Amino acid sequence: METVDDAAVDPGGPAAATEGDGRGTAAPAPRRRARARATASMADVARLAGVSAQTVSRVSNGYPGVTEETRRQVLAAMKELGYRPNSAARALKRGEFRTIGVITFTLSTTGNVRTLEAIANSAAREGYAVTLLPVAVPTQDEVRGAFSRLEELAVDAVIVIMEVHLLDAATVHLPPHVQVVVVDSDAGDRYTVVDTDQHGGTRAAVRHLLGLGHRTVWHLAGPEDSFAAQRRTDAWRAALTEAGRELPPLVRGDWSAESGYRAGLELAAVEDCTAVFAANDQMALGLLRALHEHGRRVPEDVSVVGFDDIPEASSFLPPLTTLHQDFAEVGRLCVQAVLRKMRQEGPERGTTLVPARLVLRQSTAPPPEGGAEGR
Amino acid sequence: METVDDAAVDPGGPAAATEGDGRGTAAPAPRRRARARATASMADVARLAGVSAQTVSRVSNGYPGVTEETRRQVLAAMKELGYRPNSAARALKRGEFRTIGVITFTLSTTGNVRTLEAIANSAAREGYAVTLLPVAVPTQDEVRGAFSRLEELAVDAVIVIMEVHLLDAATVHLPPHVQVVVVDSDAGDRYTVVDTDQHGGTRAAVRHLLGLGHRTVWHLAGPEDSFAAQRRTDAWRAALTEAGRELPPLVRGDWSAESGYRAGLELAAVEDCTAVFAANDQMALGLLRALHEHGRRVPEDVSVVGFDDIPEASSFLPPLTTLHQDFAEVGRLCVQAVLRKMRQEGPERGTTLVPARLVLRQSTAPPPEGGAEGR
DNA sequence: CCCAAGGATGTTTACGCAAACATCCGACCG
DNA sequence: CGGTCGGATGTTTGCGTAAACATCCTTGGG
Structure with a gap:
């Protein structure tokens, strides 16, 4: 089967003779020259150019020791035959x-x-x-x-x-x-x-929120089995502890906007909660929706910071303050x-760590007066 | 250079002797066995198993004609040497x-x-x-x-x-x-x-909106050089024409949420516009933001339909009615x-076309009373 | 003028695998 | 009991490339 198929494709390969296209033709042609023969080999080029295969190899690899004249001839032959080095053979030979x-x-x-x-x-x-x-x-x-x-x-x-x-x-x-x-x-x-510097990024987010006057920062974490999520959570804890702030209970999501929404339903009910650091932008999106649906305005009532800076983040309602990762x-x-x-x-x-950069948009603001801050 | 490097890597390949790890060691080891020798070959396995290379090949490829006994021996040898078929050689031989x-x-x-x-x-x-x-x-x-x-x-x-x-x-x-x-x-x-059935999907979107009572449907198109965008636009035109509706001017974006936002600024100013079909969800997201910022409620004042059904679409404000593509x-x-x-x-x-499915969420509704519909 | 040096080119070989063919052996048939 | 068949296994060969080595020719110096 494959013999015939390939022969039909053969555009006039140097060695193989074309043999009609009948599928059933009992082709006496050399079977071995199946697929591989759809393309010309170094030997074919060498023959056409009237040089040795080695010279073709030299030209092909840009090695020195070939006359300009010879090189031109070889290149011409390559072009005529549509020669392409066979990467399998090359890999076999080179070991890479x-x-x-x-x-x-x-x-x-x-x-x-x-x-x-x-x-x-x-x-x-x-x-x-x-x-x-x-x-x-x-x-x-x-x-x-x-x-x-x-x-x-x-x-x-x-x-x-x-x-x-x-x-x-x-x-x-x-x-x-x-x-x-x-x-x-x-x-x-x-x-x-x-990796991205999860720790530094998170710290920047937490500090930003604390700097705005929030008493503490809640955290909408990613799934437990993710190292990135884990490190963001750890860093969040560390930053709060370091600043001597209270550590709110952890709320966990799974990266998805949907999980952010579910978590947001909980958080929206917490009067106390004025600032949330979401472990990624998608969850922040869900969070925004939940807060919105429950009449908690962002950023007036609740500030939200995300992580990733996905392209859409600037089009969220409101545009999301988030940590830009330089992927x-x-x-x-x-x-x-x-x-x-x-x-x-x-x-x-x-x-090796690549720093994350805090991108300020419109989802963060000082906490509401008489809110958590005043306590 | 590479000789030494590779020799240092050799974990004790079947044939080669380990020789310390000193980089400078003037290794008398066979140079040819460079990188490739980090892994055992069929011949090595054959030797260890006391069979021919061909038999190893047969086992390796699951060919018949090998005694269970022999097969086990070969497999054991393979395991011992950590044999992995060399894909380059295999590709070279097989031509694929x-x-x-x-x-x-x-x-x-x-x-x-x-x-x-x-x-x-x-x-x-x-x-x-x-x-x-x-x-x-x-x-x-x-x-x-x-x-x-x-x-x-x-x-x-x-x-x-x-x-x-x-x-x-x-x-x-x-x-x-x-x-x-x-x-x-x-x-x-x-x-x-x-491809996805852009035409059918678009038609479903337009019909859905018209079915809700909208007089016509505006279109936030994707970039001109995209075939998908072009087909969605064509289908939108066709569906409207077919229904005998007025064809509003085309608004064009570039797939990004940001461009959707910009386009949305225009559309928000158009009193007439009660229904928009956005060529993708990201642009719909930007559109939602623009409409929101300009006090046009979705879906009460304006209905929006997207295309793609990205995972986040269900978390938009409001959750987006869109066309699900079965990627x-x-x-x-x-x-x-x-x-x-x-x-x-x-x-x-x-x-071959894969149908798109209209996913109804909360971004579409009948047009406002006395709105475009009543005219 | 002859030979050495060195550049250009050709020849040989091996990379690892698997198809094709060859061989060997036991079992089964007449 | 000889022959034959078929399954298990071995041997040969070539896939396309490039390293190593061989050869040829030109050039220049003694």
Whole structure:
């Protein structure tokens, strides 16, 4: 079957003869020249250019030691045949694929997506391709499965965008030469980690709110199993403790706007609550809706700060004060780190933090008079 | 340089002797066994298991003709050596990479991301990996560049998520056996296209609004260069014309919430305007804010319908009535289509549409009494 | 004028795998 | 009991490339 199919496609490959397009034709043609022959090889170019394959290789790789004259001839032959180096052969020979694998749980969070995009762009700039490995469910088994698939995959390095405690037992089978960089993790002692400075960002948010006069700051946290959420929560606690403020009970969401709404229903009922730090913008959005529906005005009655600065944040009602994450930079650093590790130029482990920047919009204001402040 | 580096990495590959980790060690070890030797080969497994390489291959590929006894031995040897098939060699031999390339412009639109995710998941299920090719700027040159990189890349097929008029001249250099499927295009006559049924969705939205009693429906369109936007606009026109309604002037945005806000400022000033169909949810969000700021209540004064049904849409103020796109299905069909094309089982071209579903929330209602309706 | 040096080019080989073909052996048939 | 068949396994070969080595030719110095 495949013989015939490919022969039909053959645009006049140097060696193969075209042989009609009848599917049933009992083709005596060499079977081996199946798919691969749809494209010209170095040998074909060499033949046409009247040189050796090695010379073609030299031209192809921009190596020196080729006359300008010869080079031109070879290039012409390449063009005529539509020659493209076969990356499989190249990879086999060179022992590297110039590809980075990215394992990510979900693409439904802005952060993951933006980071992925930045990684892809940075990688492309370095001449690397990015292979995506989605993990359907964030279980150990699934992660291990992804790694397992990755092992057979053509990658030189791996970047993991995920809560890392799922990683621990999973990496063991990775080929030793594959380097790993992790986003969103506290495993800086075992891997190279690049992340946003959750702590600094959170601290800025809390201080901003306290600075406006709020007695304390409530926190709408992300899911427990997320390191980012965990660190934001820890930092929130630390900032409040440090300032000697009361620690309100934690309200937990799951990153989704819907969960923010549910949490908001609780918070709206708390008279005391004049300032909320939401662990991401989506939850802040839900929170805004809940507060609105319960007649709590933002920012007059309640101030809200988000985290991420998604593009839509400036169009919320009201436009959301939030922490801007520089995902592009995170992605860029990930690629740099992993390439450095591959070249054995960088450190084996350690954490790099990218600062978050507080973006002031209209969802924060001093607390209402006679509100919590006056107590 | 690389010799030493790699030697240091070698964890005791079957053949190579470990030799300290001193970087400067003048290693007399075989140079050729550089990186590749960090992993065991079929031959190593064969040696350890006391069988031929071919038998290892058979086990590795699950071929028949191997005794259970032998198979177990081979598997044990594989495990002991941590054997992983070398995908480059495999690809070279088989002439296929089991990888699908995805070219996409930006990952900043929900649709692209969700589609990509679905593609990755479907591909994984079929045993295919997905290589991501971001195009920084949507120019012909950039697209051509992406295709060009793709040619040297290890992919068997390509899925393009992009406005297709940038494609036309760009595909010419693609290796003939690489199949292409396009999302969001009207080039069904040249490619296989999978897309959401923009027309049907839009029609449902317009009819819904007209059904509520609105005299006509305004349209907040997406950017001109987007096929999806164009089709939504066309369908909106058609639906209104068909119903014999007046065609209000087109208001154009660029998909962003910010542009929706700007457009909303205009629309808020139009007394006449009681119903708006926004070409996506983000613009609808901006629109909601603008209307709110100008005292136009939604849905009492103005009804708004979006497109996409992003997760946040249910948390807008008010929760947004919108058209749900089944991106997962689109992605799945893309993968199916491209695999079918590869296997020459499917049609060479043609368009597959995935229906959009109107999700009723709280942003639509009958027009205000004495409003546009009464005129 | 001859030979060494060095640049241009060609030849050989191996990367790891799997298709094609070859071989071996036991079982079953007449 | 010889032959044959078929399953299990081994051997050969080539995929396209690029490193290492070999060869050729030109050039320039002694």
